[in-house]
Amino acid sequence: MKTPLLYFISICFMQLTFSQVVINELDCDTPGVDNMEFLELLSDTPNFPLDGYVVVFFNGSSSGMNSSYFTVDLDGYETDINGLLLIGSNSVSPVPQLLISENVIQNGADAVAIYQADDTDFPEQTVATIDNLVDVLIYGTADADDADMIAIFNQDPRFASIQQINEGPGNNTNSIQRFVDMDDNVSYTATTPTPRQLNDGSGVVLNGVSISVAQTQYNEDDSFDITFTTETPVTEALNFNILLDNFGFNTSDFTGNTMISIPVSQSMASTTITLVDDIDDEGDEVTRIRFESLPAEYLELNSNLEIRIVDNDFTMANFGTPLNPTFGNVISTQPTGYYNSLDGLADTDLRQALQDIIADPNVVRAQTYADVLDILVDADQNPLNSNQVWLLYTEQGRAKLDLQTGSDNNGKWNREHTYPRSRGGFFDIEEDEIADGIDVFWTTKADSLRHGNSDAHALRAADGPENSARGNQHYGQYTGPVATQGSFYGDVARSVLYMEIRYNGLQVVNGFPENGAGELGDLATLLDWHRNDPPDDFEMNRNNIVYNWQFNRNPFIDQPDLVEYIWGTNVGDTWDQQLSVSEFDANAIKIFPNPSKGTISIKGLENEAELSVFSIEGRQIKTVVLNEDRLLNLNVVSGIYVLRIASKNKTTTKKLIIE
Template identity: 45%
Template sequence: MTQKVLFFLFLFNFSFSQIVINEIDADTAGSDQLEFIELKSTNPNFPLDGYVLVFFNETNVSSYFTIDLDGYTTDINGIAHFGNTMVSPSPMGSFFNGAIENGPDIVALYQGSSDDFPYNASTSTGTLATTTNLIDALAYSNSTSQPTNLMSILNVTICTRENTTQSVQRKNDGTYEAKTPTPGINNDGSGIVINYLTILTSQNSYIEGENFNIVFTTDTPVTDQDLEINITLTNGNFMVNDYIGSGSLTVLIPVGETTTQTNINIFDDTTDEGDEEMLIDVQSLPFGYASANDNIIIRIYDNDYIVQSYGTPLNPTYGLVAPTIPAGYYDSLEGLSGDALRQALQDIIADPNTVHAHNYGDIVYILKESDKNPKNSNEVWQMYVESPKPILDYQTGSSNIGVWNREHIFPQSRGGFSGGTDSTPDGINVWLPTNADDIQSGHGDAHHIRAEDGAENSSRSNKDYGLDYNGPSGSQGSWHGDVARALFYMAVRYNGLELVNGNPPDNTANQLGDLASLLTWNTQDPADDFEMNRNNYIYTWQVNRNPFIDYPELADYIFGANYGDTWSFTLSNQNFTENKIKVYPNPTTDYLIISGLEDESKVELYTLTGQLVLEKVFNNETNLDLDLTSGMYLVKVTNGNKTDYRRIIVR
């Protein structure tokens, strides 16, 4: 490791001098497994709510890592330290090895939260350094360069050097020196020697009906009298009736010992209450003891989740979810063509006398229902990454790693509706009137907002589909038709939004491409039961439907090859589906049966890239012998003037 130069900030506003950065070890020998940062408060037991530590990178003068300090309190010496799990004594809060960059960089203490310093993992850019609400700052560097840009922005001056066996420590006079690291204690060796209590469980998640031990360990043997430890487990919806006290919530570590444990049994009820989170919270400890890792979250998975009869987008089913189309809803479209057909469709889905506009905060609650994984009602289905994620893992902080969030299929900035609605949910029974010119309502229109992996959402960013964005590596395209039909809806619902051919720049306002690809995707990835169920649920909130899910062929009559032709419901797939066409088994290996038809029909099999691999004309029913490589295929069945599309998986 290289030698480093460190710097610190002299603050001329001492109104917040009750809390300072007391020590940092940003570069340790080996694999950076002993990094930590320490704060010190003037008064002991000082609550750190409303503070955040922000680490800035010199190269782009922006944040790359934050530690939100809400819920933490300094100890009886006024110390709170945060670091890698191997730091001893155990940090009050832990972070991954190598989280702190070796420099030249700066760490700063602010009044605020992690939400004030968002970080985009896909572009490796965060929030620009600022002196707004700045409390204290400390800069460090290698021996050849200094974070001069950050120093200028944050008014930091040089302090001293450290090597990989030292940390930089604040002295009582406010200056700094390099010494052997002293995590968790006063830098001058004064104060009360604290015996830290650490809590461990064998896992961080359990299923209803399981039991597990909570192990309590002190750094040094208990002296004078037995250590009594009281804990609580309740948290939000996780209540006292969710666990059985096979173990006590009051435990003792005897004098001379360092450890004890208690057993907790998770109650297995028979109702789907959803996944929950237990909070192991240590109550007040005697003088001389402190919790090293209090407020531990344990995920409790509900085993009573609901499994639907229909499939996921990766294993789709068709015709099992009936559309809840009100009687006469689309009648006005019959016999129309071209612009008149488009206008009539807009008159339905943007009707100011009927349609409800909800806000962006409501979308969270809509997605938790509309985007549920059909195989587990306690999960949402993430569209691009084609996988489920627990509903509990909705993003609430600044990090988008390991969580899901709300993805606008028509990007907010390109649609011109960024921040167009309130982010505070007000429920299904509160809405605003809307119309076709109300572009701001696109900000909270659930027909084009999906549950998505947070990091992949950032990767897609403002890109067009098709030529520009085609999902993460290995994507099977199970979402292609979904985004196409969502964009067709948006372009008709809101005046001013357009779908165009090609790949316009990602900052092009009010336009999105690639229309040709979207039209192809609409055919290759037909609307399935998952999409229909979603359409039905969103209707209960917005009182409008996505007509391109109900009648996918409409896209060709408004945007594609059939523009100008007269629309008639006799041409729709809906009538063909009513013939109860069956394509099975799915998934399959070496054969495929197609039944439920009358008279002569034709079947064609295509790869998802559009290559025809099999074709056959048959009457009523056929059994196809397959000799295909594993993967997903499109089945096109034509009967008279009606065509139906299905996707199958060959294993």
């Protein structure tokens, strides 16, 4: 058993008589994902209103410079029957009266202070001060003393002898607790946490109540029981209400009793909730089970239990996933003449003209990094299930509700930069945290490299652990998870090639450069991926959706041949939209059925053409000369293939699924 670490600080002037509220307990570091951190305040008298008080956390690291990083406004809150107010995440038990996000409180060496002030008095990065100071605790987790922070608070005579208190090493199981002896001397002890309890064991003992359910996910039309259990039998009937509403989920979505009663001498009660099976496609929803009117003598041991309600009324798109693609069902929404300025140009002139279109500061808009989430739930929606997003590398659907919001990414999806931030030089600013909608935007231009951080053409929904595994590897080094079929290869290639043209300072190069600022590889790999995995309906649909937000398009989805004129086999040739597109129209040539059992029909050929069949890895399997529309037996095994059709020095590619 770990022996408590005792810190006796004889600071006689730190007495309760000097203030009405003090820092009573702090748990700044917990094992694992740091979701159980909390701060507890103590007032002289019970049920003390905290209007006019604010809690400020200060960063004592060399980069933090003893300035504020998190502020909690206490207006509207009051301490409980024991004079306690607990501040922490919903993962803390008992549930704090004041909820904050998980993993917010830093480990140290840092400080937390109470002021008689307003939260607006402490914007982020405000240097620690003794003005209007009520109480302060300087703490760490086996860190060296923060002498600068100590010196700041030493200026207040009440804290002239303040010391830094050690909670223990990293991932410790302690909290720092405040004690006052008979002579009003204050000491601190690092020991087992006691949230919502007085540190000396005195005060009113509150009876804890917990909520439990059998599962965390149900379908519409299911029924489930919610059970409520007290720590000790109640001495008089306990009556309280519960709430289940949460955003769009409300009383029209369920039936059941929400008024709960635990009889005298009992410790348990339950209610049955039945979910309504409607015909509306509302998307998957989440109910949050929580107490509404629990008497003051009871503690909420847990609350805000989230139960997912799976909507069975999801819709399907008229096009396929990248794994089973379709072509020609989604039409580009590019404005008439969008690419006309490219005609007759080559080399650097062609590059510049293309950048002038997709980075035009008079037209193109940049959104926040938070807005990207709203873009992705539409742009990356799973064509097979409107309640899911399609994950880039792992080639699967995942519930939109499984967005990563904390440090745990298992089973979650998040935003993947196809052009890694560390290689591109993108970064966040504070305003990036605000999702302010489609009509609020930044003006942006080719030199606005920072906006690459939130450019939705280069951000995709991805599995959290796989995103971490990819890291900032170059493509070619990274080829995706084992056993996936590479359905994302062309998408990724066109995404990063777009970034090179869109932003000055980025370059896609051959090889795997490690020191080149703004460089990403491997160009040869990406060109192969582009050629062997042509744009499909899924990619065109997301191009259209992103265009609605950003007012620019990925030209290599609309005009895939442009890749050859800038990086490939046609470098130096003059681009002519009519010759490159109209004379050999990919949409005019139809290959069906797709998927196929092995025999396909080819329609729309106007001249002799050569059809080449490639495996998804790029290996050429066979070549056939076609003089007219015909039925063709490919005689290949099941899998994904790329058909390249060449006629009069023009080519087009189509993806084919063989079942």
